[in-house]
Amino acid sequence: MNKQVVISARHLKKSFGKDENVQTIYSDLNIDIYKGDFTVIMGSSGAGKSTLLYSLSGMDKPDSGEILFDGTDITKLNSDKLAVFRRKECGFVFQQIYLIDKMSLMDNVITAGVLTNKNREDIRENAKKLFSLVNIPELTWKKNSSQVSGGEAQRAGIVRAVINHPNVLFADEPTGALNSANSAAVLDVLTSLYEQGQNIVMVTHDKKSALRGSRILYIKDGEIFGECNLGKYESDHPMRTEKLERFTAEMGW
Amino acid sequence: MMKQAFTLIKHNLNKMKGQFFSFGIIICLTAVIMNIALVLALQTFSAYDDRFTELGTADVNVMISQMEYSDTIIGEIEKIGGVMTAEKHEGVLVAATVREFADADFDMNTVFYNLDADRRINRLEVSAENETDERLIYIPVYMKELGGFSVGNYITYSINGEDFICKVGGTVSEMQYGNYGTGLIGAYLPDAVYSEFAEEHIENKIVEYSLIIEEGVDLEEIKTSITELLKNKGISVLSVSDREVSRQTRTMVCTLLIVIFLALAAIILTVSVFLSDFRIRSAIEDELAQMGVLKAVGYTSGLIILSTVMPYTLVGGIAAVFGIVLSYLLLPAVANVLAIQSGFSYTPVFDVGAFILVLLLLSLSILLFSYISSRKIHRLEPINAIRGIIGKEGAGQNILLAAVSFGIMVLLSFAGTLLYNVGLKPDNFMKTLSEESPSVIFTAESGKMQELKNVLLEDNRTESVLEYITAQVSSPDGSLTAFVCEDFCKVRNDICYEGRNPKKENEIAVGNALAEKYPIGSEIEISCSERTAGFSVTGYVQSINYAGEVCELTEGGYDRIGGSVGTVYVYLQDKTADIFIAEYEEKRQELIATSVNYERLAENSSKIYAGIVSVVTVVLFAISVLLVLLVLYVILGSILNRRKTEFGIYKAVGYTSRQLTIKTALEFLPITVISAGVSAVLSIWYLPAMNQSIFSLIGAMKNHFEISIWILIIFVLAYTVVSFVISVFLAAPIKRITAYSLFKD
Numbered sequence: 001m002n003k004q005v006v007i008s009a010r011h012l013k014k015s016f017g018k019d020e021n022v023q024t025i026y027s028d029l030n031i032d033i034y035k036g037d038f039t040v041i042m043g044s045s046g047a048g049k050s051t052l053l054y055s056l057s058g059m060d061k062p063d064s065g066e067i068l069f070d071g072t073d074i075t076k077l078n079s080d081k082l083a084v085f086r087r088k089e090c091g092f093v094f095q096q097i098y099l100i101d102k103m104s105l106m107d108n109v110i111t112a113g114v115l116t117n118k119n120r121e122d123i124r125e126n127a128k129k130l131f132s133l134v135n136i137p138e139l140t141w142k143k144n145s146s147q148v149s150g151g152e153a154q155r156a157g158i159v160r161a162v163i164n165h166p167n168v169l170f171a172d173e174p175t176g177a178l179n180s181a182n183s184a185a186v187l188d189v190l191t192s193l194y195e196q197g198q199n200i201v202m203v204t205h206d207k208k209s210a211l212r213g214s215r216i217l218y219i220k221d222g223e224i225f226g227e228c229n230l231g232k233y234e235s236d237h238p239m240r241t242e243k244l245e246r247f248t249a250e251m252g253w
Numbered sequence: 254m255m256k257q258a259f260t261l262i263k264h265n266l267n268k269m270k271g272q273f274f275s276f277g278i279i280i281c282l283t284a285v286i287m288n289i290a291l292v293l294a295l296q297t298f299s300a301y302d303d304r305f306t307e308l309g310t311a312d313v314n315v316m317i318s319q320m321e322y323s324d325t326i327i328g329e330i331e332k333i334g335g336v337m338t339a340e341k342h343e344g345v346l347v348a349a350t351v352r353e354f355a356d357a358d359f360d361m362n363t364v365f366y367n368l369d370a371d372r373r374i375n376r377l378e379v380s381a382e383n384e385t386d387e388r389l390i391y392i393p394v395y396m397k398e399l400g401g402f403s404v405g406n407y408i409t410y411s412i413n414g415e416d417f418i419c420k421v422g423g424t425v426s427e428m429q430y431g432n433y434g435t436g437l438i439g440a441y442l443p444d445a446v447y448s449e450f451a452e453e454h455i456e457n458k459i460v461e462y463s464l465i466i467e468e469g470v471d472l473e474e475i476k477t478s479i480t481e482l483l484k485n486k487g488i489s490v491l492s493v494s495d496r497e498v499s500r501q502t503r504t505m506v507c508t509l510l511i512v513i514f515l516a517l518a519a520i521i522l523t524v525s526v527f528l529s530d531f532r533i534r535s536a537i538e539d540e541l542a543q544m545g546v547l548k549a550v551g552y553t554s555g556l557i558i559l560s561t562v563m564p565y566t567l568v569g570g571i572a573a574v575f576g577i578v579l580s581y582l583l584l585p586a587v588a589n590v591l592a593i594q595s596g597f598s599y600t601p602v603f604d605v606g607a608f609i610l611v612l613l614l615l616s617l618s619i620l621l622f623s624y625i626s627s628r629k630i631h632r633l634e635p636i637n638a639i640r641g642i643i644g645k646e647g648a649g650q651n652i653l654l655a656a657v658s659f660g661i662m663v664l665l666s667f668a669g670t671l672l673y674n675v676g677l678k679p680d681n682f683m684k685t686l687s688e689e690s691p692s693v694i695f696t697a698e699s700g701k702m703q704e705l706k707n708v709l710l711e712d713n714r715t716e717s718v719l720e721y722i723t724a725q726v727s728s729p730d731g732s733l734t735a736f737v738c739e740d741f742c743k744v745r746n747d748i749c750y751e752g753r754n755p756k757k758e759n760e761i762a763v764g765n766a767l768a769e770k771y772p773i774g775s776e777i778e779i780s781c782s783e784r785t786a787g788f789s790v791t792g793y794v795q796s797i798n799y800a801g802e803v804c805e806l807t808e809g810g811y812d813r814i815g816g817s818v819g820t821v822y823v824y825l826q827d828k829t830a831d832i833f834i835a836e837y838e839e840k841r842q843e844l845i846a847t848s849v850n851y852e853r854l855a856e857n858s859s860k861i862y863a864g865i866v867s868v869v870t871v872v873l874f875a876i877s878v879l880l881v882l883l884v885l886y887v888i889l890g891s892i893l894n895r896r897k898t899e900f901g902i903y904k905a906v907g908y909t910s911r912q913l914t915i916k917t918a919l920e921f922l923p924i925t926v927i928s929a930g931v932s933a934v935l936s937i938w939y940l941p942a943m944n945q946s947i948f949s950l951i952g953a954m955k956n957h958f959e960i961s962i963w964i965l966i967i968f969v970l971a972y973t974v975v976s977f978v979i980s981v982f983l984a985a986p987i988k989r990i991t992a993y994s995l996f997k998d
Binding site for chain 2: 054059060079080083084086087088090091092094096098100101102103107110111112114115116118160161164
């Protein structure tokens with residue numbers, strides 16, 4: 001089956017630091033992200049998972065290489081054009097959530113929504129539906145991020161990320177700061193969104209989170225070291241868990 | 254774009270309500286001061302000119318003795334090119350002492366006019382008529398406001414030792430004299446009273462020619478032509494005045510106030526710009542991750558900058574409008590205070606020009622500087638911002654606090670020095686603003702001068718005795734007040750600011766008004782009575798009371814033009830002028846014609862000025878405290894927000910809120926003390942220049958102010974203590990930070 005490529009990155013090079021302190025994360029990395037996938041990027045700490053995620057989403061620029069996002073080379077865009085690109089094409093979920101403090105959950109969502117939709121009421125209606133989808137009760141919408149649980153805040157973060165119907169939802173360790181109950185709830189939301197057709201790219205080092213993905217990529221030594229197709233998630237079936245365990249073991253996890 | 258940023262703008266406004274409120278107060282204060290200054294600048298001078306025209310005031314007034322008058326002169330004056338029309342007025346010019354003028358005796362060259370005489374030029378507007386059989390006088394607004402004479406009061410003019418007492422029948426609004434800045438003032442008598450008065454002072458009767466000249470004609474040329482015309486006829490000019498000199502002297506305090514207000518507004522605006530800059534830079538540091546997230550979700554740098562800059566601009570704009578409105582509540586009171594000095598009053602009205610100017614200036618300054626402060630948002634990479642990576646930051650709060658402390662100390666040093674020289678060393682202030690100030694002035698009976706001097710010199714209560722007189726002389730440029738002294742080396746207040754005092758009988762020092770026309774070494778002709786002599790200019794002297802139209806002559810020089818010194822200035826060792834005068838008037842009445850208690854006059858004047866200066870000092874101190882309060886509020890607000898975790902940790906290890914509050918407040922102490930101290934030390938050098946330039950605006954070219962190190966130390970300490978107390982007060986919210994919040998966060 002020929003899958004449609006959403007993001008195609010070629011010969012990516014990225015390093016940090018200067019002179020003798022230079023640390024190369026990857027020097028010639030190639031990767032394709034396909035439409036209809038819940039892509040999970042795994043790897044050990046410092047392997048460059050998040051760096052790759054942010055390069056693919058136009059949040060950070062690689063030192064060299066080409067990233068074609070739906071045919072557009074986003075490495076050539078300036079910062080303002082990248083901002084406009086992100087508002088239309090990308091949604092972001094962060095490990096530290098990063099809702100704007102002292103602003104209600106609803107306003108956090110509207111703040112993102114107004115970038116692509118001039119009709120505030122329309123945004124509000126969409127937000128309400130999404131809040132219901134992620135199980136955030138109406139009474140909580142007007143609360144600030146500091147007044148809700150971490151799980152609720154992260155689910156609101158997901159609503160903010162998808163309010164503009166992004167082409168790809170990027171999630172960087174979305175359960176990293178949450179307890180197991182809240183993590184499960186957040187993963188359920190992501191799974192649900194995926195089932196509704198949302199393309200997702202998620203970085204995680206948590207196998208439970210990785211189980212939700214349909215395609216697992218393992219990054220090691222600056223390249224995509226291995227790939228595992230888990231298929232569509234239905235439940236934490238032992239076979240699926242075992243397949244992932246075997247894959248990570250092969251990768252040297 | 255604005256619609257997209259609206260939610261963020263609203264959020265930023267809500268999030269930092271307190272900070273914006275304090276910012277708004279500063280801008281409001283700036284707008285109040287700035288609008289008052291601008292409305293005064295835009296309306297006072299035009300109101301003056303309107304009133305000038307309304308009363309048909311002459312462009313030039315020339316006064317000669319009636320004894321030298323002839324019918325043909327007015328016709329010849331009207332023929333001078335540029336003169337549109339001329340009118341003749343009669344009057345009586347006397348050197349009078351007004352008793353109880355602001356509770357003191359005040360020497361005033363006064364021109365008494367017939368109130369009922371017909372006038373086309375220099376018309377009078379009488380504000381109150383009083384039907385009574387008593388002898389009435391109508392006084393200028395200036396005499397009423399500054400002298401404290403109300404309708405119905407009695408006023409005493411002491412003329413040649415005789416008291417002329419009248420009941421104040423009303424006030425006269427006129428634009429010829431207005432105040433005493435030009436060295437002459439009017440007084441207006443009803444027809445019958447005037448006739449009687451003129452009869453008694455027939456030798457002092459004058460004729461005044463009031464001229465309206467064509468637009469664009471040079472006033473100096475007209476004055477010179479008339480002076481030449483009269484000189485060729487052998488007529489001495491007693492006085493020449495023109496609209497420009499009157500306007501300048503009458504609006505002098507207003508000009509000074511406008512300059513001070515604008516300088517004050519500029520200082521406060523600078524502080525508020527610093528504040529917004531600091532707040533924006535802090536916000537960028539504090540909310541780095543949030544800005545990164547905004548960029549991640551698709552906000553462009555422009556949108557984020559807009560949402561950062563707009564709240565400041567909006568708050569600034571609204572506060573400016575509020576301040577402008579507030580200024581109109583204060584303007585009538587300010588205009589009334591100015592009317593005391595200017596001698597004419599007007600009601601300031603809403604000024605569209607000033608409104609637009611203040612609003613635009615404040616809003617655009619805030620917009621510009623807050624944009625400059627927030628420009629670095631452009632350079633923020635979203636991922637770096639989220640990860641908290643930012644370029645090197647300077648010590649913003651320390652720079653802000655140091656700059657504010659330095660600036661405030663400039664204000665306080667100025668105010669403190671003013672207070673010291675008016676309240677504690679009033680001699681310095683009086684020397685700067687007035688001429689020679691003895692304890693007592695005696696006018697000797699005819700031929701008794703030397704005997705009086707000998708008696709005074711033998712009196713062990715006197716420190717020194719000096720033959721000195723203030724007299725009227727004429728120059729080609731009009732009337733001058735001459736200070737004549739037996740020896741200028743012995744004067745207590747040397748008013749010579751350039752060159753030297755005259756020593757020989759053919760030498761003269763001229764006032765600052767003549768300095769430009771007569772360079773040192775040049776010749777000037779001076780007349781008195783019917784004699785004229787040439788004098789060589791040796792230097793320049795200052796005079797605020799006579800608008801610089803003065804000169805210094807030696808006794809020998811005065812003698813050359815037919816004058817003689819009939820008064821002695823007595824300097825007492827103690828402040829006992831009252832007893833001294835009473836004793837001499839009782840025991841030595843054969844030697845003394847008149848006496849003036851100058852000590853009391855100086856004290857009263859000092860009290861008036863000390864009162865004004867105390868108010869200025871209190872206002873400056875209040876503004877300083879307010880600025881410190883607002884600046885520290887912004888800084889501490891930022892610190893409490895940024896160091897919440899640190900304070901939580903301190904609390905977790907056992908620090909009390911009180912300890913942390915004191916510790917935080919103490920952190921500001923070194924920078925406050927150092928910058929205020931440096932400013933105070935530097936003020937020893939810059940204050941003399943600052944005082945000199947401010948006082949030279951009103952003609953005080955030679956400043957006698959002393960800088961008191963103790964006053965500076967006291968003000969530095971006061972400022973430090975006040976800043977510390979405010980810091981403790983503002984750091985109090987530390988008690989709301991708990992160790993538990995660490996875990997919660």
